[in-house]
Amino acid sequence: MLNERSMELYKEANQYSPGGVHTSIRNVEPHLVFTKAEGAYIYDADGNKYLDFQAAFGPYILGHNYKKVNDRVIDALNRTDLYGVGSTDLEIECAKKITKHVPSAEQVLFCNSGSEATYHAIRLSRAVTERTKLIKFQGCYHGWHDYVARNMLSEPHMIGKRDPGSAGMMDEAIDNTLICTFNDLEDVERTFNDNKGEIAALIVEPIPHNIGCIMPEEGFLKGLRDLCDQNGTMLIFDEVITGFRHNIGGYQNVCAVTPDLTTMGKAMANGFPMAAVAGKKEYMQRYNTYPGGDVWFAGTYNGHAIGTAATIATMEIMETEPVHKHIFELGERMRQGIREIHDRLGIDAYVAGFGSVWTTYFMSFEPKNYTDLMQNDADLYIKYRKKLLERGFFKMPMNIKRNHISYSHTKEDIENALQAIEDVLKEII
Numbered sequence: 001m002l003n004e005r006s007m008e009l010y011k012e013a014n015q016y017s018p019g020g021v022h023t024s025i026r027n028v029e030p031h032l033v034f035t036k037a038e039g040a041y042i043y044d045a046d047g048n049k050y051l052d053f054q055a056a057f058g059p060y061i062l063g064h065n066y067k068k069v070n071d072r073v074i075d076a077l078n079r080t081d082l083y084g085v086g087s088t089d090l091e092i093e094c095a096k097k098i099t100k101h102v103p104s105a106e107q108v109l110f111c112n113s114g115s116e117a118t119y120h121a122i123r124l125s126r127a128v129t130e131r132t133k134l135i136k137f138q139g140c141y142h143g144w145h146d147y148v149a150r151n152m153l154s155e156p157h158m159i160g161k162r163d164p165g166s167a168g169m170m171d172e173a174i175d176n177t178l179i180c181t182f183n184d185l186e187d188v189e190r191t192f193n194d195n196k197g198e199i200a201a202l203i204v205e206p207i208p209h210n211i212g213c214i215m216p217e218e219g220f221l222k223g224l225r226d227l228c229d230q231n232g233t234m235l236i237f238d239e240v241i242t243g244f245r246h247n248i249g250g251y252q253n254v255c256a257v258t259p260d261l262t263t264m265g266k267a268m269a270n271g272f273p274m275a276a277v278a279g280k281k282e283y284m285q286r287y288n289t290y291p292g293g294d295v296w297f298a299g300t301y302n303g304h305a306i307g308t309a310a311t312i313a314t315m316e317i318m319e320t321e322p323v324h325k326h327i328f329e330l331g332e333r334m335r336q337g338i339r340e341i342h343d344r345l346g347i348d349a350y351v352a353g354f355g356s357v358w359t360t361y362f363m364s365f366e367p368k369n370y371t372d373l374m375q376n377d378a379d380l381y382i383k384y385r386k387k388l389l390e391r392g393f394f395k396m397p398m399n400i401k402r403n404h405i406s407y408s409h410t411k412e413d414i415e416n417a418l419q420a421i422e423d424v425l426k427e428i429i
């Protein structure tokens with residue numbers, strides 16, 4: 001695979017930005033510089049074309065550079081933009097749509113990234129409960145800020161231990177975040193009992209897609225709801241990945257468990273910067289500082305015409321076209337197809353997924369939590385990913401991450417990917 005031009009540009013990028021990338025985990029081998037994206041495909045500076053399953057970590061649910069969304073954004077920008085006081089017509093229309101579809105969203109506020117949304121939700125939970133501590137699960141990711149950036153992709157000896165994700169984090173923030181094991185209600189109950197009356201919120205990805213696709217066991221999410229109720233703790237569903245991708249009303253609409261607060265981002269605006277925090281009116285009113293509320297919520301770019309117009313357009317397409325039917329069918333075909341390939345080749349691997357998302361774990365059983373994933377053969381995954389990339393199929397670079405299918409992917413794309421997967425597995429196993 002030719003990547004000469006990419007490497008030239010990468011050298012230049014390194015001169016001006018540390019590591020040449022603008023998010024820590026973007027520096028992967030081989031380094032590519034991207035110049036074009038359209039539908040299900042992305043293109044690099046050397047003219048290589050890839051069928052994209054990374055979807056920029058999930059936002060592209062309709063496809064890259066999706067004309068109907070782009071047109072709405074351009075129309076909006078030809079008329080309006082951002083004001084800094086008052087409200088906008090687009091904000092109102094967008095909020096109306098979200099509160100109509102998302103069960104927990106009696107009211108909603110907009111921000112620009114998932115990290116902002118989780119920060120705000122946690123702060124609100126602390127204000128409401130007048131408590132400090134937070135429960136998160138090993139392996140879940142909720143953004144870069146100090147409250148949650150710990151125990152993400154921990155090394156085996158650090159699982160469940162004090163494992164901050166960055167230098168420079170506040171000890172107090174790290175120590176007030178307690179780590180539990182996903183799918184283990186006893187562990188969560190024990191943590192509640194050991195910290196009676198101290199836990200403000202429990203935050204969870206209802207399906208932890210940051211470690212691929214670990215499905216919640218029957219009753220687990222409902223169990224979290226019950227434990228939160230019993231302990232006066234707020235349940236936060238971080239639906240930054242699952243929201244809109246699995247259902248226009250979020251995974252909460254699928255699993256029938258309603259959290260107190262929900263954070264959203266990624267697929268809601270099909271790639272444009274947009275995020276939200278939503279919840280019960282009684283809690284959300286704490287943000288209403290005019291009059292009476294006492295929780296600060298701000299952001300120069302909050303409610304920008306770009307994000308609100310893109311969200312309205314994306315949601316309208318989901319309302320009127322068979323977006324989820326299409327991506328779910330292709331997702332099912334992909335998972336089934338890979339399982340058949342594994343059977344034909346005698347490969348002991350586990351194919352997980354939900355809807356448009358799939359993950360191949362090179363291990364022999366269904367993982368239930370992060371610890372189980374230590375059985376996954378990471379070296380094999382890296383080889384597999386590299387060989388697929390050489391053939392023009394773009395999967396997530398990191399081991400145990402997920403892949404996404406968009407509305408722009410076709411049946412033919414999936415069949416081509418399956419053929420490539422079979423060829424690559426024959427070569428490397």
Ligand code: PMP
Nearest residue numbers: 113114115141142143238240241
């Ligand atoms: N929550 C989840 C579940 C996420 O996957 C992410 C991003 N991968 C975030 C929060 C943070 O979102 P952002 O990168 O937009 O800040």
